[in-house]
Amino acid sequence: MSVIQHPLPEDVAVVDTHEPGESLLKRLTSLQSVWILGVLLVIVVFFSIAAGQKFLSTSNFSLISQNVAVWAVLGVGMTFVIITSGIDLSIGSVLVFSSVIAAKVMQAVGGEGWGVALIGIVAALVSGLAWGLLNGFLVAKAKVPPLIVTLGSLSVALGLAQVITGGIDVRAVPEVLTDFNTYIKILGIPSLPFVALLVVVVGGIVLHKTRFGRYTYAVGSNEEGARRVGVRVNRQLIMVYALSGTLAGFAAVLALAQFGTTTIAGQALTNLNVIAAVVIGGTSIFGGEGSIFGTVVGLFIPAVLQAGFVITGVEPFWQGVAVGTVLVAAVYVDQSRRAAALRGAKSSPFRALLSRNKGKA
Amino acid sequence: MTTPILEARGLSRSFGHVRALDNADFDIQRGEVVALIGDNGAGKSTMVKALSGNLDVDSGEVLFEGKPVTISSPQQASAMGMEVVYQDLALAPHLNPVQNMFLGREIPRKGILGALGFMDDKAMRAKAKAGFADLGGTVRAFSSPVGSMSGGQRQQIAIVRAITWADKVVFLDEPTAALGVVQTKNVLDTIKRVRDKGIAVILISHSMPHVLEVADRVQVMRLGTRVATLPAQGTTVEQLVGAMTGALDFSAKEGAK
Numbered sequence: 001m002s003v004i005q006h007p008l009p010e011d012v013a014v015v016d017t018h019e020p021g022e023s024l025l026k027r028l029t030s031l032q033s034v035w036i037l038g039v040l041l042v043i044v045v046f047f048s049i050a051a052g053q054k055f056l057s058t059s060n061f062s063l064i065s066q067n068v069a070v071w072a073v074l075g076v077g078m079t080f081v082i083i084t085s086g087i088d089l090s091i092g093s094v095l096v097f098s099s100v101i102a103a104k105v106m107q108a109v110g111g112e113g114w115g116v117a118l119i120g121i122v123a124a125l126v127s128g129l130a131w132g133l134l135n136g137f138l139v140a141k142a143k144v145p146p147l148i149v150t151l152g153s154l155s156v157a158l159g160l161a162q163v164i165t166g167g168i169d170v171r172a173v174p175e176v177l178t179d180f181n182t183y184i185k186i187l188g189i190p191s192l193p194f195v196a197l198l199v200v201v202v203g204g205i206v207l208h209k210t211r212f213g214r215y216t217y218a219v220g221s222n223e224e225g226a227r228r229v230g231v232r233v234n235r236q237l238i239m240v241y242a243l244s245g246t247l248a249g250f251a252a253v254l255a256l257a258q259f260g261t262t263t264i265a266g267q268a269l270t271n272l273n274v275i276a277a278v279v280i281g282g283t284s285i286f287g288g289e290g291s292i293f294g295t296v297v298g299l300f301i302p303a304v305l306q307a308g309f310v311i312t313g314v315e316p317f318w319q320g321v322a323v324g325t326v327l328v329a330a331v332y333v334d335q336s337r338r339a340a341a342l343r344g345a346k347s348s349p350f351r352a353l354l355s356r357n358k359g360k361a
Numbered sequence: 362m363t364t365p366i367l368e369a370r371g372l373s374r375s376f377g378h379v380r381a382l383d384n385a386d387f388d389i390q391r392g393e394v395v396a397l398i399g400d401n402g403a404g405k406s407t408m409v410k411a412l413s414g415n416l417d418v419d420s421g422e423v424l425f426e427g428k429p430v431t432i433s434s435p436q437q438a439s440a441m442g443m444e445v446v447y448q449d450l451a452l453a454p455h456l457n458p459v460q461n462m463f464l465g466r467e468i469p470r471k472g473i474l475g476a477l478g479f480m481d482d483k484a485m486r487a488k489a490k491a492g493f494a495d496l497g498g499t500v501r502a503f504s505s506p507v508g509s510m511s512g513g514q515r516q517q518i519a520i521v522r523a524i525t526w527a528d529k530v531v532f533l534d535e536p537t538a539a540l541g542v543v544q545t546k547n548v549l550d551t552i553k554r555v556r557d558k559g560i561a562v563i564l565i566s567h568s569m570p571h572v573l574e575v576a577d578r579v580q581v582m583r584l585g586t587r588v589a590t591l592p593a594q595g596t597t598v599e600q601l602v603g604a605m606t607g608a609l610d611f612s613a614k615e616g617a618k
Contacts, residue, residue, distance in 0.1 A: 210478035211467050218453045218464055225451035229465035230436070288455030 032282030032334055033294035039326065040301055047308035054311050065193035068303045070095075070258065072196040073251040074274045075295040076203035077244030082278055083207075084220040084240050085287025086139060086146035091248045092270030093157035094131045098124040098252035099262045100161045100170060107172035117174045120256070124249040131157060132245020136238030146241075154271065161264060171261045181257040192254055199247065204292035216240055220287025273302065276323060280330045301326060364427040366391045366561050367443075367530050372411055372421035373585075381407040382418065383585035389530070392559040394552060396572040396593070399582035400605050405565050408582065409532050412563075413445045414438035442529030448538065450519040454508025458500055459489040461507055462522045492521045496554050513544025517551050530561045537571050549575045569598040581605055 047055045054060065074091050081088045102124035109116050131153055138149040184191040207213035215236045218226040227233045255263055281298030283290025302323045309316045365388040374382040382404050389395045399405050410416035412423060414432035422429050425441060432438050435445070452461050463485045469475030486503060493500050500514050500521075507515055516536050523531045533552065537545045552575050556562050566572050572579055573593050581589040581604040589604040589611035603609030 206478075209480070211469070211480055212478050214456075214460060214464070214467065214480065217455060218460075221453035221455040222451065225449075225453055226464065228435075228447070228451045231465045288453065 069192040069196035077247035089150040090153040092267035093154045094248040097157040097161040098127040098249040101127045103170035112175040128249020129246045132242035136241030140234040140237035177257040368424040394562040396576035403582040404585040444523035444527035445532040448534045
């Protein structure tokens with residue numbers, strides 16, 4: 001043998017020093033999300049000291065969670081897509097398109113009751129699903145890179161929404177929807193965040209516990225390998241993009257309830273904000289790795305910053321500066337960790353120290 | 362001699378003007394390690410593809426347990442109890458050994474949860490552990506991502522995955538390429554244990570010392586046909602190289618068999 005790899009002590013390198021049951025994959029991912037959760041807590045503590053009761057109030061947190069709700073629903077879909085090593089730039093436009101379709105349909109039917117709202121919800125979901133299927137089909141079957149496919153549908157969906165409405169927002173949202181947002185609390189949580197929480201929990205279970213989730217990781221980790229063992233890779237990709245589209249349709253309903261109008265001009269940066277949150281939360285842009293929990297934490301950072309800046313009287317423009325910095329820092333840390341893992345080392349020097357001591361004991 | 366578990370008779374396959382297989386034979390017994398060697402382009406890969414359902418042949422026949430068969434897809438080969446471990450292993454680096462072993466073949470939970478796509482992680486873990494214990498491998502970290510493991514451990518995971526689903530024949534494509542000394546030894550030990558389980562192992566390798574160490578017989582291919590079948594015992598690397606390059610002629614022996 002002329003080829004001798006760096007000497008990895010065969011038995012010692014990867015002995016499981018941790019409790020069985022919990023996978024290292026989860027631990028590694030949670031490491032990034034735990035790290036970022038720490039950042040979030042630091043921000044919260046900072047503003048709590050700086051602004052005191054005003055920041056720590058229930059109303060402030062309910063406002064924050066309300067601002068996060070729509071993005072959280074989008075973030076669930078985006079997490080799945082990014083884990084397959086794809087990207088979905090179209091979610092903001094699909095949201096706009098779906099809300100326009102839903103508003104137009106509800107306008108045509110007329111009325112303020114749940115019946116109308118239900119028809120609108122179905123319309124939004126179907127239009128979101130349709131965009132998702134189109135994206136997925138182009139990515140999986142036509143083999144067009146996801147960045148290009150979804151950049152295209154971003155443009156087309158927004159353009160069509162503007163064509164349909166003439167660029168003027170539709171305000172025909174039934175009262176039951178806006179009332180649902182304004183007045184209703186479920187288990188003490190405002191209704192929109194509660195609904196978003198449901199989506200997040202179900203999304204997390206599907207991603208981490210079901211075969212669909214497992215295949216999502218597998219496709220992002222080694223597409224060819226997954227194909228060889230019989231995973232239907234194309235079908236999986238189409239379904240993941242369809243999921244992202246459908247959730248964008250659902251987010252459209254939440255946005256309609258929140259604002260009482262379509263938000264044609266208001267979603268230009270939604271896609272980038274959601275992608276930033278997903279990546280900050282530890283989901284690898286290269287695929288194969290990520291968690292819904294991380295995404296949620298990643299979403300709260302910009303929202304908390306914004307609320308904190310407003311309360312402490314800092315110009316809210318600083319939010320962009322802060323989020324961008326956190327994004328790059330998070331990915332840098334993630335990269336170094338990944339490189340360390342590939343070298344066979346533990347995920348951090350501290351951890352390595354721990355396990356080395358365990359080995360000696 | 363007993364009936365070979367897998368046998369090829371007079372396989373031929375052309376790609377345009379290139380005769381990748383030219384009336385080539387092959388045979389392997391249950392519980393035997395047969396090394397398939399030859400220079401680049403001698404037809405080893407084509408032979409493996411033809412035997413594992415990845416390639417149709419122009420003429421010739423394949424016999425499985427003595428009966429003529431047509432293996433038209435890798436799925437069919439799997440169903441018959443044959444698996445291929447490719448050189449790039451086809452493992453998902455972010456998934457752990459258990460998840461990799463059961464990828465595409467997850468055990469569903471019982472009842473309605475299973476129908477919803479929930480997986481029985483406990484059962485898969487137990488089965489995987491048993492599989493690894495059986496082979497005495499050095500993989501102990503069942504919840505670490507495969508990507509963080511050494512090349513030797515990854516090879517073992519791929520082999521265990523293969524023999525979990527194949528109880529008759531396993532093809533190993535260059536299992537010791539790019540491995541260190543200790544890792545190579547572990548993989549060769551693993552191959553011997555697989556053989557001891559009664560599984561036929563077809564080993565494709567360029568490494569003559571490894572071939573002679575682990576194989577029972579060596580079948581040498583040259584220009585698309587089998588030019589020699591030698592017992593590993595008592596054969597030297599020089600003889601193997603001679604057969605591969607055509608410097609030594611074993612054709613009389615081959616014909617007399």
